[in-house]
Amino acid sequence: MSAPFIIGFDIGGSRLKSGVVRLDGTVERPTLDDTADRTFSEILEGARRRGAEHIAACGDTFVGIGVALPGIVEAGFGSRYLPGKVIGIEGFPLCETLEDEFGKPVRCVNDGTAATLAEWQFGAGRGLDDLVGLTIGTGLGSGVIVNGAPLDSANLGTGTSVGHFTIDTDGVLCLCGNRGCAETLVSADAVAGKLRDALTRRVPSILADRFAKDPASVDFTTLVESARAGDRVCVEILEHFKRNLGAVIVSAIHAYNPSAVVLGGGGMAAADLFLADVQAYVDRYAFVFPKDRTVELRPAQHEAHSGVLGAAASVLAALDLSNL
Template sequence: MVKVLGVDIGGTKVRMSVVDEAGNISLDEKLPTQFPLYPYLEEQVLRFMALDPEIEAIGIGTHGFVDPVQGKVIYATETLPGWTGTEVKVQLERATGKHVEVENDANAAALAEAKFGAAKGYGRTVCLTLGTGLGGGIIWDGKLLSGGKHGGAAEVGHMILYPNGVLCTCGREGCSEQYVSGTALVRRIKEAGLPITPHELFIQAKTDPAAQKVVTGFTKDLALVISSLQAAFDMDIVVIGGGVSESAELWWDEFTQHLDTVLLNPLEVKVAQYENEAGILGAALLVLEEIK
């Protein structure tokens, strides 16, 4: 049985798991993200390799713009300070002697949903990850749309939704992720003067007009983002994952009502099957497909 190490790097935690070719997860750990990030990552990878000497390769999904050919982080916001410019592939291959692949984390999640999850069997998929930011991954006829001249392909969170809007971590104003993400929900809740969490927001919206107004703004903006993506890609399906999707049953009906009013054509939209598992499975798939 082929085994690889999958690593999912986010702003607050790093998840590391041994994954086999059937998608089974073992030695699963969630660790707080620490800085400087690269030495910490190398230390943890070497520890995992000692725990399971059968690990054959390492796949890494990370926040930021990534050049997947070089395995280099082209740009990361201050969510991961000091990560911009890190040559992850070269350094980690030197340290471990194993093959390493590096991708944007949302791209990795899209791979997992296309291979194992909600988008299995579809040719053209857009996967949105609603977490700390808004990530995007696009599968086109079975292949990942990735890289780009500056590593920024499918960075849907940085499409401008509202010109001159809320300042984004990328330095521009009005990016989509400032309106459609977990962080955006926290901001919207605070601005509404509500002392509640995002999950509590969706429950409270049933009886509280102020909470309902926040939910309406969020779901309308998510619908607008998907409408714009449809105009560009005319995809078969959209899959929505990330932490915010875990409470989708509380906001899905309102969201689809808004979506129906802005779509050019009918579109299938599903909640991610793997939710927060997609990132780690997708990271593993970056190398599993090559060594099977």
């Protein structure tokens, strides 16, 4: 008999990831499918197909399925509320549908919480009882571990909403309905949007010609590379990003008092340009005790598979594995 495993899925706005997760956190057979132009029913069909492929390759010793999703997620149901992202997933009974298909328990988990669970169980947050995880991507995902358990309650479908902490009372409207959310200021998409806005206003930049030819090619990575090359507008935007990221982390520390904050997501590809400065901001402004305590900012260790791994971790936490 092959070793037991969990099938993990990570459904995002533009891609479907999956993998076979062993009980020690090893991820095998990782898959990545572009779903940018797919309907939700096509995405679901893709997940069914990937699940069947994993079972065909690894045997039927899988103990459950975990699914990471954006939005407000109910563990035994699916996504309850998801403004503006994957159309059709909101209100869809995903757990029941996949349980009928595969005959095993299915757990759904918010994607920010999943990434935090992955780091807490198998990565940069292992061994800590109090942890905050942030994912700097198209939005700003979050998850919180307090006193050795994921923060959860009947009212906390998302686990937490650090990405929707108010950072700027005069800021832009967020998709959640609030104004000036952290997500509108420190997500990779938000920062790239600021750069495109500056280039549209013809602020001098080494990116002017490239932007004129192909505006969509100017993204967060471009900004970081150009800041590294000394481009003034990119440096300015990056400095603003660092202050805002520092501010949201300080607020998260005040709310949850973690021992460390784990940072993941595509934005962390540029960590060497901002992490030390954000750590210095946090050391200066966070209200902690003892006063000289440092709340360490740690890069995530499971960037590529964080959703798949975290979804599997949520299944592990829910199942009684003593007889496996």
